[in-house]
Amino acid sequence: MQSPKTQYGLSYIEIVIVVIILGIVAAAAMPNLSSTDPTKLDNAANEVSSAIQFAQAEAIRTKIPRGINTDATNDRIRVYSLPAATPTYDIYHPIDKKLYDIQLKTDAFIGGVDLVSASFAFTGASSSSTNLDFSAEGIPKVTSAGADYMLSSGTITLSYRGQQRIISIAPMTGRVTVQ
Structure with missing residues (x-):
């Protein structure tokens, strides 16, 4: 008589238990991966600094003043053209060809970053501004009541989950x- 063959392998119950344990471990690890995204704040700071540099470069290239508008209430930064006394928001991003409008709260890669403050002080001007213009020569300034005032200090502060980045304009x- 032959003895029955011994079968080696895992039962269905053993496989289900292993899958459940792996699922629990994966679920426990997921919040740790998404809760600390260290690059989000750096990406936002790079995006804002690129917008400032783009406005300056376009002012030099086109010989038409360009600038940025900062809106801390809506966490928004826009690049504008300044052909006359009033800014015109008609500048397009060079890569995605959309209006150059950074919305920190809703952007897929930098969403959740706060524009804490933006302050631009100008020599001889009585108050600071949320706009920063660049002359046709690329010099940071603001035009108010037909007069140009040169930048004396400029900072933009971004925040994300307790960390900050300060963008300074010389x-x-x-x-x-x-920084």
Whole structure:
């Protein structure tokens, strides 16, 4: 008589238990992966500094003043043209060909970043502004009541989950640095 063959393998119940354990471990690890996205704030700072640099470069290239408008209430930064006294928001992003309008709250890659403050002080001007213009030569300034005032200090502060990045714009040169 032959003895029955021994079968090796896992039962259905054993496989189900292993899959459940793997699912629990994966679910526990997921919040840790998404809750600390260290690049989101850096990406937002780079996006904002690129917008400032683009406005300056376009002013030099076209010989038409360009600038940025910062709106801390709506967490928004827009690039504009300044052919006359009033800004015209008709500048397009060079890559995606959409209006150059950074919306920090709703953007897929930088959503959730806050525009805490934006302050541009100008020599001889009585108050600060949320707009920063660049002359046809690329010099940071603001035009008010027909007079040009040169930038004396400029900062934009971004925040995300307790961390901050400060974007500084240098007077005269318009050099942008992120700290």
